[in-house]
Amino acid sequence: MRSVASIMHLDLDAFFASVEQRDKPSLRGKPVIVGGVGGRGVVATASYEARKFGVRSAMSTREARARCPHAAFLTGRFHAYRATSEAVMELLRSVSPLVEPLSLDEAFVDLEASSLTSFDVPTLRGWAETLRSRVCEVTGGITASVGVGSSKFIAKVASELDKPDGLTVVAPGSERDLLRPMHVTTIPGVGPATAERLRRAGISTIADLEAISLPEIVRLLGKAHGHGLFRLARAEDSRTIEPERETKSISVEGTYDSDLTDRSLMAGLLTRQAYSVAERLRRSGLSGRTVTIKVRLHDFTTNSRSTTLAAPTDHAQTIAGVARGLLDDLDTSDGVRLLGVGVSGLADWIQEDLFGDIDPESDPEPTPLAEPPAGLVVRYPPGADVVHREWGPGWVWGSGRGVVTVRFETAETGSGPVRSFAIDDPDLRAQQFGTSS
DNA sequence: TCTGGGGTCCTAGGACCC
DNA sequence: TCTGGGGTCCTAGGACCC
Numbered sequence: 001m002r003s004v005a006s007i008m009h010l011d012l013d014a015f016f017a018s019v020e021q022r023d024k025p026s027l028r029g030k031p032v033i034v035g036g037v038g039g040r041g042v043v044a045t046a047s048y049e050a051r052k053f054g055v056r057s058a059m060s061t062r063e064a065r066a067r068c069p070h071a072a073f074l075t076g077r078f079h080a081y082r083a084t085s086e087a088v089m090e091l092l093r094s095v096s097p098l099v100e101p102l103s104l105d106e107a108f109v110d111l112e113a114s115s116l117t118s119f120d121v122p123t124l125r126g127w128a129e130t131l132r133s134r135v136c137e138v139t140g141g142i143t144a145s146v147g148v149g150s151s152k153f154i155a156k157v158a159s160e161l162d163k164p165d166g167l168t169v170v171a172p173g174s175e176r177d178l179l180r181p182m183h184v185t186t187i188p189g190v191g192p193a194t195a196e197r198l199r200r201a202g203i204s205t206i207a208d209l210e211a212i213s214l215p216e217i218v219r220l221l222g223k224a225h226g227h228g229l230f231r232l233a234r235a236e237d238s239r240t241i242e243p244e245r246e247t248k249s250i251s252v253e254g255t256y257d258s259d260l261t262d263r264s265l266m267a268g269l270l271t272r273q274a275y276s277v278a279e280r281l282r283r284s285g286l287s288g289r290t291v292t293i294k295v296r297l298h299d300f301t302t303n304s305r306s307t308t309l310a311a312p313t314d315h316a317q318t319i320a321g322v323a324r325g326l327l328d329d330l331d332t333s334d335g336v337r338l339l340g341v342g343v344s345g346l347a348d349w350i351q352e353d354l355f356g357d358i359d360p361e362s363d364p365e366p367t368p369l370a371e372p373p374a375g376l377v378v379r380y381p382p383g384a385d386v387v388h389r390e391w392g393p394g395w396v397w398g399s400g401r402g403v404v405t406v407r408f409e410t411a412e413t414g415s416g417p418v419r420s421f422a423i424d425d426p427d428l429r430a431q432q433f434g435t436s437s
Numbered sequence: 438t439c440t441g442g443g444g445t446c447c448t449a450g451g452a453c454c455c
Numbered sequence: 456t457c458t459g460g461g462g463t464c465c466t467a468g469g470a471c472c473c
Contacts, residue, residue, distance in 0.1 A: 039438070040438090043441090044442090044473090058473095060439055060441095061441095062439075063440095105473075106473070189446095190471090193471085222448070248444080248446095250444090251443065251444075255442085304466085304467060306465085307466090337440095340442090
């Protein structure tokens with residue numbers, strides 16, 4: 001904790017929804033919900049108009065639809081969000097070189113590295129108001145909420161206090177009085193599980209937390225978390241702004257509209273995800289040693305399996321092969337709702353020539369499929385009268401095993417769900433995919 | 438027919454090594 | 456024959472964040 005309020009936290013208000021309203025004037029003033037629109041989607045961001053109906057982030061889209069049926073439900077345009085975020089981060093970096101983005105819509109800024117020379121509250125307020133209007137200009141009208149305080153924790157708490165489009169500067173010396181009446185869940189890192197443990201110990205406010213001893217809180221929450229919360233409850237926080245944070249892992253996962261039971265389809269989907277992870281590794285100039293798969297069963301229990309290779313790789317076939325092998329270890333007979341592949345233990349170098357003997361013909365760059373591969377039989381739900389279908393990416397590895405994705409519409413239901421189907425036909429060759437002309 | 442996707446960090450046990 | 460003690464790496468799971 002510093003003696004002056006020189007750490008700022010900036011949070012773009014209802015960010016994804018605000019970008020949509022900016023780009024589509026017809027949505028302004030109306031409830032907008034950005035998130036997954038499939039049967040198992042959740043809300044990423046709800047505009048303030050939608051929040052009035054009780055719609056919240058992380059709520060299932062199904063529930064959001066029930067609460068606010070007239071809202072616009074959108075899947076999200078991440079390129080637009082990323083571009084807008086970049087403009088804001090660039091503005092922040094022009095004000096101080098020490099900017100730590102936390103996500104597309106949030107960042108810490110160290111004002112000690114800015115041109116500010118006075119940190120009294122009126123000066124900070126004036127300066128921050130100017131910055132907030134510049135954010136609005138640079139984003140084409142998106143507002144930000146800002147908090148300024150003597151630590152990351154206080155700045156973050158402060159930015160929440162006057163949302164949306166607000167500013168709070170916490171005067172040094174007043175931090176503990178500000179925190180005491182607040183609920184423990186105000187502290188970043190205290191989620192539902194920790195809050196419940198604390199509640200059972202009779203602790204609900206930060207004042208309650210402050211009143212218990214260090215050994216007691218460590219007994220309740222473990223060493224790292226206990227020590228951390230003991231300090232935060234006293235507004236003690238000496239964390240610095242870290243502008244460059246190294247990526248530790250890269251992963252891709254997907255939740256399917258209906259549970260998967262077909263093992264060869266699961267293998268195909270893992271393969272597709274492995275290709276996507278490998279591509280992202282290569283684009284970042286990274287490779288990794290540990291391959292992990294994530295498998296969420298129909299009852300929501302989540303299993304992971306991992307293996308660590310002798311050397312880091314960014315090779316799609318290697319990652320895919322390891323991922324499929326890891327799946328063999330798991331019982332999926334009751335159905336799988338989510339599959340994922342990740343690579344960690346990252347290095348910024350690649351072991352040369354380790355896989356130089358792999359035939360590129362058996363490892364095609366996958367592209368969208370214009371036509372179903374010859375010999376493919378897709379089994380639609382019984383009785384479905386398919387009037388339209390759209391082919392998604394198709395993949396084959398080895399001799400004819402693979403997966404295709406298709407969106408189909410039936411006469412009864414109209415626009416239908418996305419489904420993936422396994423292929424297991426030795427006559428199919430990898431080359432049959434990606435020939436989109 | 439609750440419960441996304443992409444991350445980070447922590448814990449705990451076992452293997453292994455000196 | 457009772458059993459040391461670290462340190463590091465690996466694996467699995469879980470909490471949490473936006």
